[in-house]
Amino acid sequence: MYKIVRKEVLNPSVSLIEVEAPYIARKAEPGQFIILRVDEKGERIPFTIADYDRDKGTVTVIFQIVGKSTESLNELGEGDSLQDMVGPLGVASKFEGVKKVAVIGGGLGTAIAYPQAKKLHSMGVSVDMINGFRNKDLIIIEDLCKAACTNLYTMTDDGSNGNQGFVTAKLEELINSGEKYDLVVAIGPLVMMKAVCDLTRKYDIK
Numbered sequence: 001m002y003k004i005v006r007k008e009v010l011n012p013s014v015s016l017i018e019v020e021a022p023y024i025a026r027k028a029e030p031g032q033f034i035i036l037r038v039d040e041k042g043e044r045i046p047f048t049i050a051d052y053d054r055d056k057g058t059v060t061v062i063f064q065i066v067g068k069s070t071e072s073l074n075e076l077g078e079g080d081s082l083q084d085m086v087g088p089l090g091v092a093s094k095f096e097g098v099k100k101v102a103v104i105g106g107g108l109g110t111a112i113a114y115p116q117a118k119k120l121h122s123m124g125v126s127v128d129m130i131n132g133f134r135n136k137d138l139i140i141i142e143d144l145c146k147a148a149c150t151n152l153y154t155m156t157d158d159g160s161n162g163n164q165g166f167v168t169a170k171l172e173e174l175i176n177s178g179e180k181y182d183l184v185v186a187i188g189p190l191v192m193m194k195a196v197c198d199l200t201r202k203y204d205i206k
Contacts, residue, residue, distance in 0.1 A: 001081035002036070005058060010140040013065050014108060015074050016050070022057030024087045030115035034059065034087030038072045042083060045069050048112045049088060051144075059087070062111035062140070095120055098182040102174070103149065104167050104196055105131045106188020107138065113187040114141055118148035126150045128179065130170050132192065136161040168195045181205050 006018035024034060033048045051060035065074050076082070093116055095101075101120050105113030110131045117129045129149035133139050134157045146152045153170050155163050171184070183206050186196040200206070 001083065002085045003081045004076055004078055007076075007078050010062065011138050014062065014111075014140055015065065016060060016062045016141075017073075017076070018051075018053075018058045018060045019082060019085065020057060021059045021085055021087075024059050024085065025052045025054050025057050028052040028059060028088040029092035030119045031093035032088035032090045034061070034085050034089065036061070036073075036085040037083040038069065038076065039083045042072065043069050045073070046089075049115065050111045051115055051118070059085075062108070064108050093119070093185075095123065095125070095183075098125055100126045100128075100179070100181050102128045102130060102171060102179075102181050102184045104171065104184065104186040104188070104192075105129070105145075106167060106186075106192040107133060108140075109188030109192075110140055110145065113185065114145055114148060116185050116187070117145065121148050121150070128174060128181075129153070130155065130167045130174075132156070132167040132188070133161075134158065166195070167192065168199050171196065172199055175203055175205075 003020045004017050008016040010016055028049050033046050035044045035046045047061045050062040063070055103113050103117040117127050121127050127149040128151045129145055130153045132155045155165050184200050186193045
């Protein structure tokens with residue numbers, strides 16, 4: 001059993017849980033995922049690892065409530081336990097030889113972009129993070145992101161947080177202002193990732 005030591009509601013449809021899982025925390029890296037079950041009859045649900053703390057022996061998962069399994073997961077609170085958790089699975093992200101990177105998160109994708117930015121920042125890389133949401137009520141983990149990068153830009157489609165525009169517009173603005181990126185990492189809706197790829201291709205940025 002894997003005990004939930006912290007739970008936080010990030011917005012009406014997104015929650016965060018921090019789970020005691022020392023063996024997973026010991027080896028976890030950005031880009032990897034876990035598979036968990038809420039109870040012995042529950043389905044196996046994969047989630048990207050949003051964060052980990054090797055000292056505390058915990059792994060953090062951020063999830064959207066979209067169906068029966070995630071509804072059951074969201075019913076659990078601090079002190080409750082998951083039936084099981086397997087990981088870390090998948091191939092960790094590799095960052096070699098980069099000095100300046102833009103990390104872009106779209107909506108819930110911000111929860112997956114965050115560990116990428118945090119890892120790069122811890123390596124001494126200069127990181128500009130650009131996160132996009134439909135409106136200010138959907139913004140998540142802004143404080144965590146701020147601590148995991150050099151500069152944070154949080155955009156909203158409707159401008160309700162005071163920064164209206166798409167992440168691609170902000171990225172192009174930064175490029176045109178003279179920022180030289182070795183790499184751009186984008187995680188979010190497919191349409192957003194495609195738009196970022198189209199933009200970086202124009203400027204010959206990986």
